[in-house]
Amino acid sequence: MTDISLIDRLLDVIEHDIVPKTVEGVADGNKLFGAAILRKDDRSLVLAETNNETENPLWHGEVHCLKRFYEMPKAERVDTKEAIFLSSHEPCSLCLSAITWTGFDNFFYLFSHEDSRDSFDIPHDLKILKEVFTLDPGGYNAENAYWKSFSIRKLVHSLPDPERGRLEARIHTISARYDELSAAYQASKAENDIPLN
Template sequence: MTKRIGIDDTQLAEALLSAIEDHILPLTRKGVAAGNKIFGAAVLRKSDGSVVLAETNNETENPIWHGETHLIKRYHEKRAGGSDELPPPGELIFLTTHEPCTMCLSAITWAGFDNFFDFFTHEDSRDSFAIPHDLKILKEVFTLDPGGYQRRNDYWNARSVADVISSADEDRQAELIARAEAIRAEYDRLSAAYQDSKAGSSIPLR
């Protein structure tokens, strides 16, 4: 069942930032300490923006456990275990800290989510975090330049968190932007920690 998001962009921006601050980042700090990349994801209820589940990159266990695919794996494990706290994909917002790679774009599609929201772009991953693989795969495999895929299509609509913030109430934007900048600063710190430790990693695409 597919539902419309039931909160406005001010409430949505608040919910997305809180999901990163309170749910994804604590997991990612532990993940980076264990040698994983900085990417994470969460699913939130469309009805009120509350977080249902969050995860982070776990490539040290399996190289395909990116933040998004690891979240989808854990989501279905919990649903298969009989959890009645996990709504179907059509009732959920899919949040990614970084614009999804080609594998994760496909995973989101196959898993039945009709949306995703990203905080950082592919260009941020390449330029700010020294992880160029998303854009390189898009170019080498699919011959697509940055931004070459359709962010609105028959399967899902994608928006950036920055776009949501820009559509929030004007009297809240300064606060929301400040929170976003603090999140960026924390990811800069985590990125430096990952880059310092990745030389000895067994992850194929470091």
């Protein structure tokens, strides 16, 4: 059974914690990908971050979040097995590996690889999966010995109304904000030196 309160909380974190950081990141020339870490027990936010590829092309939203997480004093960090990993967009191969190597047993995402390609004009995730790993869209194992992944949109789609309609309206509002961020990034990306912009 889908936990509606968890979906609401994840959307809250995207809207109120990841998006504000992403607004700043896009203004600095970065892509619009962000991530957060929450405690499983009370769903409190540990950390939210965004893409910082203008500093280092490896600092994708998820990897930059993990970098910042491991810069925290150990006493302030939650064990990754006791945490929820949240990504604004379906993680690319680099970020999938980083989530795996850091021991998370789950991740949730709002926008799919196809959304990154089609809605946000950032096709690199799918191109790399195809060129390097010969995987078609959706070809990686979304549930494996390391973690289970969850598309927030698919979870919402499985719900009955009125909750489905209410949550789809929330997602629509968040998506409109990401459309604005995407337009800003696309308009300025020629000015940065990110290798795969």
